Amino acid sequence: MKLLKDKLPILLFILLLAGGWELGTRLFDVPAYIIPRLSDVCAALLNHAALLGKHFALTLWEALLGLAFSVVFGVLSAIWIDSSSLARKTIYPLIVASQTIPIIALSPIMVMWFGYEIGSKISVVILFTFFPIAVNTADGFRAADREIGELLRSMGAGKTQLFLKWKIPSALPSFFTGLKMAAAISVGGATLGEWLGGESGLGVYTKRAANMLRGDDVFAGVLLLSLMGIALFVAAQMIERLVLGHRRS
Numbered sequence: 301m302k303l304l305k306d307k308l309p310i311l312l313f314i315l316l317l318a319g320g321w322e323l324g325t326r327l328f329d330v331p332a333y334i335i336p337r338l339s340d341v342c343a344a345l346l347n348h349a350a351l352l353g354k355h356f357a358l359t360l361w362e363a364l365l366g367l368a369f370s371v372v373f374g375v376l377s378a379i380w381i382d383s384s385s386l387a388r389k390t391i392y393p394l395i396v397a398s399q400t401i402p403i404i405a406l407s408p409i410m411v412m413w414f415g416y417e418i419g420s421k422i423s424v425v426i427l428f429t430f431f432p433i434a435v436n437t438a439d440g441f442r443a444a445d446r447e448i449g450e451l452l453r454s455m456g457a458g459k460t461q462l463f464l465k466w467k468i469p470s471a472l473p474s475f476f477t478g479l480k481m482a483a484a485i486s487v488g489g490a491t492l493g494e495w496l497g498g499e500s501g502l503g504v505y506t507k508r509a510a511n512m513l514r515g516d517d518v519f520a521g522v523l524l525l526s527l528m529g530i531a532l533f534v535a536a537q538m539i540e541r542l543v544l545g546h547r548r549s
Contacts, residue, residue, distance in 0.1 A: 333514075352505070355521075359490050359528065363425055363486040363528070365422050367486045367532070370486075371482075378440075395431065403427050407427065407493065410423040421498065424489045424490070428488060428489030429489060440470060448470075472543065479540075487532065506525075
């Protein structure tokens with residue numbers, strides 16, 4: 301009952317938006333290629349469930365693989381930045397400066413390098429997700445309480461023990477902040493990679509539907525992409541609670 305009570309406001313808000321969408325498009329007779337009726341979008345989801353399921357699975361796989369690589373590369377980069385003053389003065393500013401370049405401008409380069417297979421989609425997801433993981437984790441390492449580090453050193457802790465018992469626990473909250481951000485935007489990276497060059501995936505599905513002015517199919521694909529991003533964010537949040545839940549007690 302408590303869970304239902306906590307979620308009741310958002311559920312009511314979603315129902316309100318859904319009702320406004322359906323009624324608004326009917327009352328104002330909005331053309332279907334601009335904003336289709338919600339009922340038509342739901343019908344498109346049901347009618348093309350098998351096809352959408354295949355596209356959904358591929359896009360999800362691309363997002364998960366790209367996210368996994370970003371976690372590995374991002375954490376390793378953060379460790380390097382924290383352990384080396386030279387890397388902190390050179391690599392960290394470059395990572396920050398890289399975000400001034402529009403990712404959509406770099407994405408075609410990934411297609412040129414990796415072709416139209418899954419590699420190019422994964423690389424675009426990495427472009428989207430590497431930054432929040434690397435920067436947040438590096439900032440978490442840097443924010444570690446120095447007094448705790450000095451206490452562990454006074455007790456004879458070596459570099460490995462300091463890293464495992466001081467640095468990592470201190471950086472975990474910041475890491476999960478970056479992971480949740482990356483999880484939510486990884487879907488956008490996978491979709492963009494599919495738009496630029498692909499034969500399947502929800503990005504390709506929505507692009508083809510848009511070219512044929514099938515608004516209901518476009519919105520069906522977009523709705524699934526949105527749900528995918530939310531699901532990945534919630535999954536990252538659940539992992540965070542499992543790992544850090546004891547800190548709230």
